[in-house]
Amino acid sequence: MQDRNVKLPRSQRLPLELLPAFEAAARRLSFTEAGAELFLSQSAVSRQIQQLEAALGTPLFERRHRSLVLTEAGAVMQRAVNDSLERLNDAAARVRTATPMRQVAITCTAGFASLWLIPRLARFTASHPQVDVRISATSEMLDLERSHIDVAVRFVAASVGVGPQLFEEEVQPMCSPALLRDPRRPLKTPADMVHHTLLAVEMPGGEALTVDWEPWFRLMGLEGVQMAQSMRFTQYADAVGAAVAGQGIVIGRLPLLADLVKEGRLVAPFRGAAFSRRGYFVTLSKRAEANADARDFRDWLVAEAEQARAKAAGAAAPAKASTALPRPAARTSRARPRSA
CATH class of the missing domain: 1.10.10.10 (Winged helix-like DNA-binding domain superfamily/Winged helix DNA-binding domain)
Known part of the structure; x- marks a missing residue:
């Protein structure tokens, strides 16, 4: 043969x-x-x-x-x-x-992904049907090059953020309309919160459950306030879900929760929102700078954030104006991102 x-x-x-x-x-x-x-x-x-x-x-x-x-x-x-x-x-x-689809990989916190990005993502995919968007939702600071990530949305101190800022965060307590109307536990003043359940996210490093509340507590002069009980979650979106279900009060982060407020699923019982001194910043990895789809996604995020900021004005009804804490001077140290 x-x-x-x-x-x-x-x-x-x-x-x-x-x-x-x-x-x-x-x-x-x-x-x-x-x-x-x-x-x-x-x-x-x-x-x-x-x-x-x-x-x-x-x-x-x-x-x-x-x-x-x-x-x-x-x-x-x-x-x-x-x-x-x-x-x-x-x-x-x-x-x-x-033939591989064109792909954009993004990393962001789980809260940002579920509460802000995913509800809007269809608008990007409708205009870019050939692009496959992959989301890595984590509170870890991933190495973009090593993890093959194109776009990162970092939730860090506003003074150390890198890249275009999508928005600076404002915080104030939020709860369901049913809880606000509960005659057994009225919520007429911030002091009334001592009779309610704190819905909190467990923080790395053993930080207090109320660490995300501190900017608003300081604004209201309520340092050291103790609520009746607490319910702990590992993800912010789960704490928000419990608030929508009427199980307690969550620290509301704007504009992440602006849509829930607009839909009437959450309300802010008190006037006054405080700047948390943190913000969401978008950056590209070095390898993605030559990726037109990644640049389009970044630009789309910035445009969506601009629209969200415009809609968020007055979203935290009944508060019609926010009282902001003084903004800190720029710092050189890097801040650890929170789990949002």
């Missing part, structure tokens, strides 16, 4: 340029019809078949009066050619479907 890895001399190789004429003639059993299909004359097809037969050393057709019949060798060749064409078509189909 001939070793398939041995390269045949050029003189013994199958003349592939003659196979289209053979395939058409074998399928139609007519040199004339094959020629019409291939835009060749009948005599040109006949010559190509003769050349192929000479190369193979055997006739492929029986030339009968006004008809053609495949010889046994011709039938073998026809099966081989058809099989090869099918395999080529299958391979072409796989290559087409295997």
Whole structure:
């Protein structure tokens, strides 16, 4: 048996340029019809078949009066050619479907993803249907290059943020309308919160559950306030869900919760919102700077944030104006991101 890895001399190789004429003639059993299909004359097809037969050393057709019949060798060749064409078509189909989609990978906190990004994401995918968006929702500060991340939304101290700022965060207590209307535990003043459940997110490093409340507590002069009980969550979105269900009071982060306030699922029982001195900043990885889809996604985020800021004005009803804490001077140390 001939070793398939041995390269045949050029003189013994199958003349592939003659196979289209053979395939058409074998399928139609007519040199004339094959020629019409291939835009060749009948005599040109006949010559190509003769050349192929000479190369193979055997006739492929029986030339009968006004008809053609495949010889046994011709039938073998026809099966081989058809099989090869099918395999080529299958391979072409796989290559087409295997072409990778354009992708943008983003990292952000779980709260930002579930409460702000995902409800808006359909607007980006509608205008970029060919782009696959992959979201890594985590409070960890991922290394963008090592993690193959294109876009990062960092939740850090406003004084140390890098890249365009989407928005600076404001905080104030929020609860469900049903809880606000509960006659057994009125919420007429901030001091009334001592009779309610604190919905809090567990913080890394053993920080107090009320650490996210501190800017607002300071604004209201309520340092050291103790609520009746607490309910702990590992994700901010879960704490928000418990507040919507009427299970307690959560520190509301604007504009993350602006849509829930607008829909009437959450209300702010007291006037006054405090700047948390933290913000959301968007940055690209070095490798994504040449990725037009990643740049489009960043620009889309900035545009969406501008719209959200405009809509967020007055969203924390009944408060019509926010009382902000003094903004700190710029610091050089990096702040650890919170779990939002």
